[in-house]
Amino acid sequence: MEPFHAPEDQADVVDVPSLEDDPAFAEPLPVDRFSNRELSWLDFNERVLTLAEDQDEPLLERAKFLAIFASNLDEFYMVRVAGLKRRREMGLSVTSADGLTSSEQLALISARTQELVERQGRCFSDDVLPKLAEAGIRIVHWGEIDATDRERLAEYFTAQIFPVLTPLAVDPAHPFPYISGLSLNLAIIVRDPETGSERFARVKVPNNVDRFVRVRRGTDSFLPIEDLIAAHLAELFPGMEVVEHQTFRVTRNADLDVEEDRDEDLLQALERELARRRFGPPVRLEVTDTTSERILDLLLGELEVEATDAVEVPGLLDLSSLWQLVGLDRPTLKDAPFVPATNPAFAEGEVPKSIFARLREGDVLVHHPYESFATTVQRFIEQAAADPNVLAIKQTLYRTSGDSPIVDALISAAAAGKQVVALVEIKARFDEQANISWAKALERAGVHVVYGLVGLKTHCKVCLVVRQEGSVIRRYCHVGTGNYNPKTARIYEDLGLLSADPAIGADLTDLFNVLTGYSRQTEYRNLLVAPHSIRSGIVRRIEREIDHQRAGRGGLVRLKMNSIVDEGVIDALYRASRAGVVVDVTVRGICALRAGVPGLSENITVRSIVGRFLEHSRIFHFGNGGQDEYWIGSADMMHRNLDRRVEALVKVTDKAAVERMSTLLTRMARPDTKCFVLGPDGWTRSPAEGGRDIQEDLLRRGAALSDD
Structure with missing residues (x-):
């Protein structure tokens, strides 16, 4: 197996100086600081x-x-x-x-x-x-x-x-x-x-x-x-x-x-x-x-x-x-129809390059629905199923389509003699019956089907492919924000990281051992995993931004998610705002955080983008004194995600991927972007007239946004 050496600083360990004497912590937060969920x-x-x-x-x-x-x-x-x-x-x-x-x-x-x-x-x-x-x-x-x-x-x-x-x-x-x-x-x-x-x-x-x-x-x-x-x-x-x-x-x-x-x-x-x-x-x-x-x-x-x-x-x-x-x-x-583009990293020339060969060159970030799910994530799994050098495929399935090519690929892989593990979450609300049917079909085909951990829903979107390459066994990974569902991938906005990074491969191996066996591992190298380390990991990084702000390096937190309800995370953002940290939040659905309240959250901007596509990706950006840190994954900042589900966030380090996410977050924050803005008295539409639709811009530009 390819050698792997764990870094000294694990993903959920962030050194933060004591902040008890900081004014942001000294003054109690008001009791009326949360909106009703x-x-x-x-x-x-x-x-x-x-x-x-x-x-x-x-x-x-x-x-x-x-x-x-x-x-x-x-x-x-x-x-x-x-x-x-x-x-x-x-x-x-x-x-x-x-x-x-x-x-x-x-x-x-x-x-x-x-x-x-x-x-x-x-x-x-x-x-x-x-x-x-x-x-x-x-x-x-x-x-x-x-x-x-x-x-x-x-x-x-x-x-x-x-x-x-x-x-x-x-x-x-x-x-x-x-x-x-x-x-x-x-x-x-x-x-x-x-x-x-x-x-x-x-x-x-x-x-x-x-x-x-x-x-x-x-x-x-x-x-x-x-x-x-x-x-x-x-x-x-x-x-x-x-x-x-x-x-x-x-x-x-x-x-x-x-x-x-x-x-x-x-x-x-x-x-x-x-x-x-x-x-x-x-x-x-x-x-x-x-x-x-x-x-x-x-x-x-x-x-x-x-x-x-x-x-x-x-x-x-x-x-x-x-x-x-x-x-x-x-x-x-109706809206004009569109055809998702193929991510340039996987565009086929005269001699098609396998996804595995491309990932050995570096990570690839894919952005759905602007980039095709079929030619990226689905192709990754289908190639793995057909490749004679692939030894094993391990995948989580939370929701998928009625005629799922993903499930078909897993069945084909099992029929070809590969070790295939599918963690099917049969408690996915309103998809329970469909998932029970998939679980039975996969079991009949010889797939090892497991249902996760007692008391927890498995909501993370991860896939691990183990491939024999000469004398080396290499691991290829996908960690995403959305389900393995080619139909919703055309209407849900999501991100996915495809990688051959040995650290991520080792993390997913450990995570699947938790999901399928009796491992009690809670710390990972490049992952934050709920219910153990996502809340604490996010809060520590917010507190680190307070330290950067206090030291004159500037503090910055940018978050994009479906919902934010968790009191611990919200309180950390309030403290950051009081300390002068710039906090920018894009939330599609529920927001219990109150924005723009004097003395509490005047440095917090909250917007909601609701449009043609359902904004579903989760992005977590911390300025980190100029050493920017980006994470993506399946978790919203809600009690159910942080305490009652298995969720995974992955740290994204690829330079091109980081630049794409930075541009996306910057474009969403532009004053002429159509959105709803949360103020002390509720939501208002912005701008009042006109404005640019970021989703239509992404469609026209094939997801390659510039800042013009």
């Missing part, structure tokens, strides 16, 4: 909604942002609101970092959600919908359809919809039916013409057909399927009079509770919990704003939902279904 998440979803309202966005892109807003809110209620309700019902007295009880947070969430949903409804009904109609894409109601189209749609209903509908009565002989989570339903009041008595019934809208039914072939006019069903309720209740009908939707707790230390077979335990998920308690009831008090009261009572958890929606429920319209072939109403 849940309300900050709603602020993030508001930024998504702002893009839906943006008149400069292509029309179907605005519809896409409305759909994303709706899907985001569904997951927020299924997980975060469900967790708050559970804590309240268990009587837990724990408060949030900003001092709010579960009940207080739920009340604030309810009011804020209603406000945002009304705004979403107005955006759709009053703005996007009329403009779609002008462009020839119409969502119509039954009363707007002529007789010929009604006849044709009636035939479609009779042949395709009616047979699968099941009207369920509610009376002493028929209990209130189970309402599955996120399903669309019709609440119906019918009257017996002979007795005059009225009864309630429910009809579930089928979820295995398109939400919007095309009115006529060759047109882009659509009828919501619930309108089609409502127009034919007489066929479902012959001899009865339909008094009223309204649509409604229920969101249920979708969190899982698997006691790993008790359950001997984690896979079987998780499959059992997945079967129970659909029966989780309701956490939200959505109704149209035209719903009568009679129906609303009945639903609240039968579903045992509090009135504060009922959200009145103007117009259509479940705008996540707008993805169907986004999929229409209307290129003039």
Whole structure:
């Protein structure tokens, strides 16, 4: 094996002088220094909604942002609101970092959600919908359809919809039916013409057909399927009079509770919990704003939902279904398509160079989606699977695509006799069933499948390839910020480091020994690994910047991540700001840090970039007195990432890679870059007008940004 000598200064060891006498540490930090995590998440979803309202966005892109807003809110209620309700019902007295009880947070969430949903409804009904109609894409109601189209749609209903509908009565002989989570339903009041008595019934809208039914072939006019069903309720209740009908939707707790230390077979335990998920308690009831008090009261009572958890929606429920319209072939109403470039390091000439040969020349940083995942990371794994000199492949899989070429490559490698280890995280939320299926398929192919460590999710994105090269065994590595998923790699912004550095190879070898065996190693050479060393490593480096600032060398911290919630990291940034360190933070989602507060964070700038691509990469830059230090990896600054997950950050030292990240961070911080800026009183859009879209700039320049 290629010789390796560990450096004296390991990755998570940073010498920091005592700072107790520094003013940044002497004065206590204020108790109101944190923003509420849940309300900050709603602020993030508001930024998504702002893009839906943006008149400069292509029309179907605005519809896409409305759909994303709706899907985001569904997951927020299924997980975060469900967790708050559970804590309240268990009587837990724990408060949030900003001092709010579960009940207080739920009340604030309810009011804020209603406000945002009304705004979403107005955006759709009053703005996007009329403009779609002008462009020839119409969502119509039954009363707007002529007789010929009604006849044709009636035939479609009779042949395709009616047979699968099941009207369920509610009376002493028929209990209130189970309402599955996120399903669309019709609440119906019918009257017996002979007795005059009225009864309630429910009809579930089928979820295995398109939400919007095309009115006529060759047109882009659509009828919501619930309108089609409502127009034919007489066929479902012959001899009865339909008094009223309204649509409604229920969101249920979708969190899982698997006691790993008790359950001997984690896979079987998780499959059992997945079967129970659909029966989780309701956490939200959505109704149209035209719903009568009679129906609303009945639903609240039968579903045992509090009135504060009922959200009145103007117009259509479940705008996540707008993805169907986004999929229409209307290129003039969408962002221009793009083809990811191949990273120049891997561009093939007349004689294609293997990825292994290129990595022996030095590290390569890849930037998705601007640079192709298929010709870099995917090719790296596929070449390893096909190369007869490769002895072993070890890889983590958190989320991947339904037809995953990565999984196919691992299966091929195992079939070729290579040692293949796949750490499949079967607890990846909402991908549990897919990952269980992948795990079983990999096991059948002879891959060594492991599920990680008890009590921890394995979220790091790492791959290790061991290759025989003459008398030397060399290790090739990938450490990334995003999943091994070629589909999301086209819409998620991520970074990945491909390297043949012996130190990184040794680190990944040690990390996989932790994940697959009984190793308790916590210190590495070029990695910071949670749950042991990421928080402490980041905080130490922030404190080192305070020392540089105090010594006159200038302090600089630049961070880019999805979310920042961890109090220890935030407090370190506050202390750095008080000491005069320049702190620049780019955060896509949740931000519990308060920026620009006099005496606390006036040296901290926080921005959020929300756009065509989901900003997903995590970059950590420390000025280090002119000896700049850059790290990338899978971890956000959140409790779950730092305490309850296996995460990995890798130190990037390649000069070209460092220059690319420096340019990226500098470009994001330019005052003319379109973003949202956090101030003491909340988020504002910047610049107010115009501005440059960094994502579009990267597309035009092939990710090779200059500072002009």
